Amino acid sequence: MSGTAVMRFRQPSVLPGFGIALGFTLVYLSGIVLIPLAAMILKSAGLGWAEFWRIVGDPRTLAAIRLSFGASLLAASINAVFGVLLAWVLVRYSFPGRRLADAMIDLPFALPTAVAGIALTTLYAPNGWIGQFLATLGLKVAYTPIGIVIALTFIGLPFVVRTVEPVLREFDREAEEAAATLGATRRQTVFRVILPSLLPAILTGYALALARSIGEYGSVIFIAGNIPYVSEITPLLIVIRLEEFNYAGATAIAAVMLAISFSMLLIINLIQAWSRRRFGHDG
Amino acid sequence: MTVENMLVPSAAGTAAPNRYEATSETRGVRIVLIAIAVLFLALFLLLPLAAVFMEAFRGGIQAYFAAITEPDALAAIRLTLTVAAIAVPCNLIFGVAAAWAIAKFEFKGKSLLTTLIDLPFSVSPVISGLVYVLLFGAQGYFGPWLSAHGIQIAFAVPGIVLATIFVTFPFVARELIPLMQEQGTGDEEAALSLGANGWQTFLFVTLPNIKWALLYGVLLCNARAMGEFGAVAVISGKIRGLTNTMPLHVEILYNEYAFSAAFAVASLLALLALVTLAIKTFLEWRFADGIAAAGRSH
Numbered sequence: 128m129s130g131t132a133v134m135r136f137r138q139p140s141v142l143p144g145f146g147i148a149l150g151f152t153l154v155y156l157s158g159i160v161l162i163p164l165a166a167m168i169l170k171s172a173g174l175g176w177a178e179f180w181r182i183v184g185d186p187r188t189l190a191a192i193r194l195s196f197g198a199s200l201l202a203a204s205i206n207a208v209f210g211v212l213l214a215w216v217l218v219r220y221s222f223p224g225r226r227l228a229d230a231m232i233d234l235p236f237a238l239p240t241a242v243a244g245i246a247l248t249t250l251y252a253p254n255g256w257i258g259q260f261l262a263t264l265g266l267k268v269a270y271t272p273i274g275i276v277i278a279l280t281f282i283g284l285p286f287v288v289r290t291v292e293p294v295l296r297e298f299d300r301e302a303e304e305a306a307a308t309l310g311a312t313r314r315q316t317v318f319r320v321i322l323p324s325l326l327p328a329i330l331t332g333y334a335l336a337l338a339r340s341i342g343e344y345g346s347v348i349f350i351a352g353n354i355p356y357v358s359e360i361t362p363l364l365i366v367i368r369l370e371e372f373n374y375a376g377a378t379a380i381a382a383v384m385l386a387i388s389f390s391m392l393l394i395i396n397l398i399q400a401w402s403r404r405r406f407g408h409d410g
Numbered sequence: 411m412t413v414e415n416m417l418v419p420s421a422a423g424t425a426a427p428n429r430y431e432a433t434s435e436t437r438g439v440r441i442v443l444i445a446i447a448v449l450f451l452a453l454f455l456l457l458p459l460a461a462v463f464m465e466a467f468r469g470g471i472q473a474y475f476a477a478i479t480e481p482d483a484l485a486a487i488r489l490t491l492t493v494a495a496i497a498v499p500c501n502l503i504f505g506v507a508a509a510w511a512i513a514k515f516e517f518k519g520k521s522l523l524t525t526l527i528d529l530p531f532s533v534s535p536v537i538s539g540l541v542y543v544l545l546f547g548a549q550g551y552f553g554p555w556l557s558a559h560g561i562q563i564a565f566a567v568p569g570i571v572l573a574t575i576f577v578t579f580p581f582v583a584r585e586l587i588p589l590m591q592e593q594g595t596g597d598e599e600a601a602l603s604l605g606a607n608g609w610q611t612f613l614f615v616t617l618p619n620i621k622w623a624l625l626y627g628v629l630l631c632n633a634r635a636m637g638e639f640g641a642v643a644v645i646s647g648k649i650r651g652l653t654n655t656m657p658l659h660v661e662i663l664y665n666e667y668a669f670s671a672a673f674a675v676a677s678l679l680a681l682l683a684l685v686t687l688a689i690k691t692f693l694e695w696r697f698a699d700g701i702a703a704a705g706r707s708h
Contacts, residue, residue: 137517142598143608148511152523155504159575160530163541166551170544209450216447220440228448230691234455236630237683237690239637240535241657242676245664246458249465249673256461257453281454303433313435342534345639345657349664362536366644369540374549381537388532396525 164385171382174375182379187355188364192383195361198272199340202279207333210287211325217288218295232288235281240345247278248349270352275360278346283336290332291325298324327402331395338391342384462680465673477663477674485651486659486675489567493655494635497574501631505582506624510612512583513590514598524587530579538576539644542569565647570655573641578631585627586620589701593619622700626693633686637679 137145171179182188216222217229235243251258251269261268268274298321306316344362352358359367361384368376435443467474477483508527512520530538544550546563556563563569597619601611617624639657646653648662656679663672694701 137515140515140595141602142514142595142611143602144612145511145515145517148507149515149517152504152508152511155507156523156526159572159579161526163545163576164529164533167537167541167544209447212443213447213450216443219434220444222444224448226691228451230687231451231455233687233690234459234683237633237637237686238459239639239657239676239679239683241639241660242462242637242679242683243458245660245672245676246461246465249669250457250461256457281458284454300433307433313433316433338532342532342536343640344534344536344643349661362534362640365534365536365540369543369644372549374544374547377540378544381534381540384534385537388534392525392529392532 167378167381168385170374171378174379178375179379179382182376183383187359188361188380190356191359191361191364191380194272194275194357194359195341198275198279198360199337202276202283202340203333203337205276205280206283206287206336207329210284210332210336211291211322211329213288214291214295218292232285235284240282240343241349243281244278244346244349247281247346248274251277251350269350270358272351272358274350274352275347275358278350279340279343282343282346283340286336286339287329287332290328290335294325294328295321324406327398327406330398331402334391334395334398338388338395341387341391459680459684462673462677465669466677468673469670473670474674474677477668477671478678480671482651482654483659483671483675486654486656487678489570489654490636490656492567493571493574494632496571497578497635498628498632500575501578502582502624502628504579505586505627508583509586509590509620510616512587513593514595527583528580530576535577535638535640536644538641539573541576542572542645564645565649566653569645570642570653573645574635574638577638577641578634581631581634582624582627585623585630585701589620589623590616620700622693622697626690626701629686629689629693633683636682 174182213232217225217232248269249255251261251274253259253262253267253269255269258269266273268277302320302324303316306320307313311319342362344360344366347360348363351360351363353363361380365377365380365384368374368380434440469477478487508523511517512524543564545552546556546569547553547565548557550564553564563572597615598611601615602608606614637657638655639661642655643658643661646655646658648654648658650662654662656675660672660676660679663669663675
């Protein structure tokens with residue numbers, strides 16, 4: 128079967144509508160996503176290498192990229208730890224309110240980012256519910272890079288939970304029983320048997336949260352303070368360049384961010400391919 | 411309740427406390443882990459949500475209704491509904507077409523196509539707006555031609571709609587594709603062999619099979635369409651009463667220190683999010699088999 132299938136573009140089927148469905152899909156995909164993105168890449172390529180590197184190598188741009196990356200890495204790490212814990216508790220234990228807690232996990236996906244942004248800012252501002260408590264400890268969160276990490280933690284919260292949950296639910300408990308029978312303590316079973324097989328899912332969730340955090344705009348700009356070199360994230364710098372009608376500047380920075388997004392996408396696909404080979408399931 | 415839940419001793423009723431010790435944690439560890447989880451969720455999810463509604467009603471119920479019924483707010487609500495009413499059906503039609511082609515047929519380049527459909531999710535919302543400014547803005551590729559013909563796309567409603575379609579692009583398709591792949595083509599082949607035509611097959615065989623996943627995808631697509639901020643902020647130009655969507659209106663009010671009014675409009679968006687979550691949870695609970703299983707409770 129595959130011998131002839133390799134030769135032709137599609138395998139025969141009695142179902143109708145392939146041509147029109149695929150045709151529409153390709154036209155729509157090209158018109159909405161591919162051509163606009165290609166136009167942006169073309170525009171940044173038109174700048175020339177020297178101009179491109181002058182914009183990207185600018186200290187303010189580098190500071191923004193470093194901040195976006197650093198804050199996103201930190202937030203994704205926090206989410207990896209608490210995400211595994213949350214998935215564990217939600218899958219393995221039953222307690223009053225478990226169903227509600229499980230439903231709540233998706234709130235950062237559903238809540239518009241601007242709403243999340245102003246709510247977090249109000250909470251962590253020096254006179255806010257949490258902020259005034261932290262202020263007595265001498266800790267300033269809103270309008271500092273710590274505030275950015277808080278916002279990105281909120282945004283990335285569901286990713287690790289939602290990638291780890293199904294894998295943990297499908298986890299073969301016989302492996303745990305076998306480990307226990309062979310004399311492993313519960314701690315050994317968890318850290319040497321269960322967690323290693325959750326690793327691809329954790330990494331996938333981590334990468335997804337990271338990718339989302341690096342591009343995040345709405346929830347961050349309110350809490351960040353937006354001081355150049357200190358608390359100015361990369362997407363905000365693109366917006367600032369646009370508002371200055373500095374299209375070249377905006378495009379060059381956007382091209383770097385796009386390259387980062389594509390690398391993240393590639394990494395996620397590699398993790399899943401590795402996971403399929405190693406564990407027989409997607410991460 | 412799944413079999414697993416029955417195997418695990420619940421925190422409430424532990425008839426045989428030591429029976430599962432080897433494959434579960436001690437009661438103390440369980441309680442501590444649950445406490446950390448609940449505390450984390452309360453701090454990071456519940457508190458921000460509560461803050462939105464508390465701040466919204468800080469000025470009293472009359473100020474609340476005044477804030478959401480003033481002309482600029484109403485214009486923002488109208489624009490948000492209009493944009494969603496265009497963007498969601500567009501992505502719905504696309505999602506069904508893409509899922510039909512990808513799930514029901516075998517062809518070369520299928521996995522590349524699936525990856526490309528997911529692409530908008532990994533692009534920063536700011537870039538999603540920027541690409542259309544670069545195409546349709548005054549300095550853009552089509553800018554001169556458009557202005558010569560008196561058509562405005564960037565910094566106007568068409569641009570907002572395009573940016574919204576971009577950011578919500580994959581929602582419906584990615585709900586349908588795994589489910590339709592799982593369902594295969596047997597039902598459709600049977601219908602066709604019994605004399606149904608293509609449309610009849612789709613309407614009476616395929617559609618009933620995917621309706622809950624379709625509703626689910628539309629729901630998520632709509633929530634994002636109404637709440638999108640970054641992409642829309644870049645392309646809208648933020649002209650009050652004209653190109654201001656609800657999230658942008660929230661930002662403007664907030665930056666003008668009209669906090670109560672900002673949170674009043676924000677509370678409508680938060681309500682939308684809560685309703686979305688409630689319906690989503692209900693659909694997952696009631697129709698788990700009719701919704702793609704990828705990564706969700708079964």
